[in-house]
Amino acid sequence: MSKSGKSKYTIGLLQLAFGADPNDNLKKTLSWVKKAAKQGAQVICLPELYRSQYFCQKEDSSIFDFAETIPGISTTAFQKSAKENKVVIIVPVFERRAPGVYHNSLVVIDADGKMLGIYRKMHIPDDPAYFEKYYFTPGDLGFKTFKTKYGKIGTLICWDQWYPEGARLTALKGAEVLFYPTAIGWHPKEKERFGKAQKDSWVTIQRSHAIANGVYVASANRVGLEKIIPGSDGIQFWGSSFICDPQGVVLTQASESKEEILLAEIDLKHLETIRRNWPFLRDRRIDAYEGITKRFLE
Numbered sequence: 001m002s003k004s005g006k007s008k009y010t011i012g013l014l015q016l017a018f019g020a021d022p023n024d025n026l027k028k029t030l031s032w033v034k035k036a037a038k039q040g041a042q043v044i045c046l047p048e049l050y051r052s053q054y055f056c057q058k059e060d061s062s063i064f065d066f067a068e069t070i071p072g073i074s075t076t077a078f079q080k081s082a083k084e085n086k087v088v089i090i091v092p093v094f095e096r097r098a099p100g101v102y103h104n105s106l107v108v109i110d111a112d113g114k115m116l117g118i119y120r121k122m123h124i125p126d127d128p129a130y131f132e133k134y135y136f137t138p139g140d141l142g143f144k145t146f147k148t149k150y151g152k153i154g155t156l157i158c159w160d161q162w163y164p165e166g167a168r169l170t171a172l173k174g175a176e177v178l179f180y181p182t183a184i185g186w187h188p189k190e191k192e193r194f195g196k197a198q199k200d201s202w203v204t205i206q207r208s209h210a211i212a213n214g215v216y217v218a219s220a221n222r223v224g225l226e227k228i229i230p231g232s233d234g235i236q237f238w239g240s241s242f243i244c245d246p247q248g249v250v251l252t253q254a255s256e257s258k259e260e261i262l263l264a265e266i267d268l269k270h271l272e273t274i275r276r277n278w279p280f281l282r283d284r285r286i287d288a289y290e291g292i293t294k295r296f297l298e
Helices: 020-038 062-064 073-085 158-162 162-174 188-213 268-277
Strands: 008-015 044-046 088-097 103-109 114-119 145-146 152-155 177-179 216-220 223-226 234-240 242-244 250-253 259-268
Touching: 008 020, 020 044, 020 073, 020 188, 020 234, 044 177, 062 162, 073 088, 073 103, 073 162, 073 188, 088 152, 088 177, 103 152, 114 268, 152 162, 158 177, 158 188, 158 250, 162 188, 162 259, 177 188, 188 242, 216 259, 259 268
Parallel strands: 008 044, 044 088, 152 177, 177 216
Antiparallel strands: 008 259, 088 103, 103 114, 145 152, 216 242, 223 234, 242 250
């Protein structure tokens, strides 16, 4: 429930393409936040690592220079924007925590400009052209929810979206919506053979989190072909940002290639109705799950 006691609010996702200049990306994203607010968005989520192109396609120590502190450039700019537009903003940040310690993080800023807290990405991938373990220390703040002016939201980041444990623990902390700022796409040479199955899996796993936990899910991806390594194939980000309800019904979904603003209404009465009729949280066998903390059970 929101601080105002209202049972409905509108969320917005920004699906954007990003260039090589961090300052240009910041200015651009600020303008899109303003557009989304004018269209009625009250809680706005940006894509993962919004200030840069997806640099994890290669391992290069000079890229650490792009990291920023919290508070820092992004938080200062979006705190001002949140206050001016009266919106909550989820701001992904390449966080410089200390010399040699960096995180893939986000900051939640309330509609009065106050910074509510930080979430640090818990699951860090290491795949071809997704060399995140080189750059990011795993999150150490646990799974988080934030009580904003409009509602209680949960935040995770990209690779987190494949893990039911993260979704469950965030939902158990009272999240009404799970937000997933994302940067995911195809290796161009694989798209024809594997592309449809890859993207379908991405949508399906997140819809399943909505259903299993009785929450809304909102995933904000980027678009465009980004070639960080000259002469490489790069990554073709598949967009397709979407919002689904607690039954997994997709309320709105973006294209694979266009910059867009997605809007959807969060209805807490609908959430309550779904949980009453599909009482998965009630019927959990919490006495029988101790093995879940093991890596593997023989």
